Amino acid sequence: MTALLSLLVLLFFFCSYAPSSFCANVTYDHRALVIDGKRRVLFSGSIHYPRSTPEMWPDLIHKSKDGGLDVIETYVFWNLHEPVRGQYNFEGRGDLVRFVKAVAAAGLYVHLRIGPYACAEWNYGGFPLWLHFIPGIQFRTDNEPFKAEMKRFTAKIVDMMKQQNLYTSQGGPIILSQVENEYGNIDAAYGPAAKSYINWAASMATSLYTGVPWVMCQQTDAPDPIINTCNGFYCDQFTPNTYAKPKLWTESYTGWFLSFGDAVPHRPVEDIAFAVARFFQWGGTFQNYYMYHGGTNFGRSSGGPFISSSYDYDAPIDEYGIIRQPKWGHLKDVHKAIKLCEEALIATDPTITSLGSNIEAAVYKTGAVCAAFLANIATSDATVTFNGKSYHLPAWSVSILPDCKNVVLNTAKINSASMISSFTAESLKEEVGSLDDSGSGWSWISEPIGISKADSFSKFGLLEQINTTADRSDYLWYSLSIDLDAGTQAVLHIESLGHALHTFINRKLAGSGTGNHDKANVTVDIPIKLVAGKNTIDLLSLTVGLQNYGAFFDTWGAGITGPVILKSLKNGSILDLSSQQWTYQVGLKGEDLGLSSGSSGQWNSQSTLPINQPLTWYKTKFVAPSGSNPVAIDFTGMGKGEAWVNGQSIGRYWPTYVSPNGGCTDSCNYRGTYLPSKCLKDCGKPSQTLYHVPRSWLQPDSNTLVLFEESGGNPTKISFATKQIGSICSHVSESHPPPVDLWNSDRESGRKIGTVLSLECPYPNQVISSIKFASFGTPYGTCGNFKHGRCTSNKALSIVQKACIGSSNCRIELSINSFGDPCKGVAKSLAVEASCA
DSSP: OHHHHHHHHHHHHHHHOOOSOOOEEEOOOSSEEEEEEEEEOEEEEEEEEEOOTTTTTHHHHHHHTTTTTTTEEOOOOOOHHOBBBBBBBOOOGGGGGHHHHHHHTTTTTEEEEESSSOOOOOGGOOOOOGGSSSSOOOSSSSSSHHHHHHHHHHHHHHHHHHTTTTGGHHHHHHHHEESSSSSGGGGGGGGGHHHHHHHHHHHHHTOOOOOOOOOEEEEEEEOTEEEEEEEEEEEOOOSSTTTSOOOEEEEESSSSOOBTTTOOOOOOHHHHHHHHHHHHHHTEEEEEEEEOOOBBBBOOOBBBBTTTTBBOOTTOOOTTBBOOOTHHHHHHHEEEEHHTTHHHHHHHHEEEEETTTTTEEEEEEETEEEEEEEEESSOEEEEETTTEEEEEEEETTTEEEETTTSHHHHEOOOSSOOEEEEEEEEEOBTTTTTTTTSSSSEEEOOOOOSSTTTTTEEEEEEOOHHHHHHHSSSSEEEEEEESSOOOOEEEEEEEESSSSEEEEETEEEEEEEEEEEOOOOEEEEEEEEEEEEEEEEEEEEESOOOBBTTGGGGGOOOOOOOOOEETTTTOOOEEHHEEEHHHESSSSHHHTTTGHHHSOOBBBOOOOOOOSSSSSSEEEEEEOSSSOEEEEEEEEEEEEEEETTEEEEEEEEEETTTTSSSBBBBSOOOOOOOOOOOSSSTSSSSSEEEEEOOOGGOSSSSSEEEEEESSOOOOGOOOEEEEEEEEEEEETTSSSSSGGGGHHHHHHOOOOOOOOOEEEEETTTTEEEEEEEEEEOBBOOOTTTOOOOOOOTTHHHHHHHHHHHHHSSEEEEHHHHOOOOOTTTTTOEEEEEEOOO
């Protein structure tokens, strides 16, 4: 029996007993995924379920659907679900079944990327640390111990999905699954074993009989029937490894991740829209945004190392669940425009022709159905002739023509409104009755410096950190005592694999060092003063998320591996301490005592609050900010550490790690190839000061905030901030096409609809309450900073006020019949800024 026939028999069996209307036969051919015999153009977006809360999921999914998505894509995180071998966690943010069912309830499909290697800037790439300690194991290669564990976990997830009837073959929403992840980027390092491993992984996956296709991303040699897919900023030139497979884009980057110590990345929506349109221009039919909602790296889940707690990713839905405009809206319009071309796209391959230097036309034509894409991949504007008509093509843009005649959308021309969102600070409100004798509202416990736990141990030489801690904690103490006949000034030279360290001499902080995302290694030379007699050297080494990417990344290591050398300033003598007997302590005493819950330990509130002191636990009681707006804590004034709200970790905080001064620009030119370093923001500022606290973690009146401050800070400077939308804006020119959703009415009515400016309040039950700015003529500037140009209509404000105030949304046609012509012969535009209430 052929593989295809076996699949069809299996699908018949599944669908015969499926309880849901989702039940579908999902296959593929060279043009597209085929669902119930019909080729589909599909838009997808990544939302990682543990990076938000179950309470947030329905709203995120609804906003994704409203943005024009058909599919939600997520990784499965092995170390989240199996932190100890054989002990599983599928609760809370780890409730994968609940997440998949929430997607199904919204009527969307799911692409489940089981991996089980994820990368995803997630700790250790998603692998559990216990995997590292299995005898004879080698990750991601033709290694029997690894393959046995990978198959066991993959089968576990597949069986869970089957038991809940979650594959489309059973009536569920899952239309695709992924095995492995971006292995082709690094497989050369594994030699011939890489090929046999990939063949095994493909065979293992298909043997689980999900009834839906499997994919491998960035794997040019993915064996049949696995579909190889593309990840990248641009995937228009990607070609599947056989003609029988469709062109799928599994990671279309909407921005980039943020690392502590780096500036904030930004990717303009014009460039994303250009990349997406180019992909469909060149034959693509499935495209997934990575990320559509990035979310938050709660707890110690971030990888890297040095990945920030924010995983906002400059995504269309921001970290807090608010749509990011105009990115969300413009991409929604792109989806609508391409869906208008779907009948032509799925029917045939494109015919690509050149209309000039760096100008392309792609035509999909079958019978009377025709759709075209006109692309200008140069960085200057052009005017071209296509099918006897003249078209203006802005630089680095694609015009979409669903009928091969009329432009419904140009990727560089944004009709969608933009929004100004901001944080409003408010002081931390202590719970009534919680003020202590210090008057600050805070209590504290000092974490002991050096060895304080009974499970410490001694070894000769310096130990690698991850093998020692098994990542049970960020922290590992290295402690040593030396006796001197006389006091001396010296320099302590320390070399570490990373990621940071603090040096204490005789229980006093003497110096620190830290690496960064690009180079985790730390080398420091710390001036110290030693006394006659006994001296203690306590080195606190720490990790900031474990490596998640690269060949053999699981072997890269961390911690102080030496040498550690004492250099006397008096006589130049050198003492190598590396091979001496060191005493080790994994983690902090406060961790063992469960101080993060706030309910245990002897908290001190009877004397002056210690500030700017390293290794201090702080606790306070507070009242949640009122209202329903998203909440963040501003950690300005603190150093580095971790924070817990009502026992739940909101992640590592590090507001003192400042990005370099250079590399940012005031304005970002979307034209030309994008790289993460191209459009940076907030140079010379802390990488992250605001840290998300999910509303569902807060009680109205009584909440506990616990901090572990590692390097020294002042908790009384902490404040809350709530995020809200201040203004909505739009700026369109006479050359903009009409809104995409007017395309059909335009054609059916026979009346040519002109350019329209649209505004819509962001929340239900809101109406436009005021018009802050309106100008028709030559206005300029950006939302919140519009200015009148050299010519302006004196009617603009009254026309916009009449059309918009009191309504939740409004549309204004740009017409000189309404506004007059304040400057004849000059290209005009309309700019509006409004408030909603």
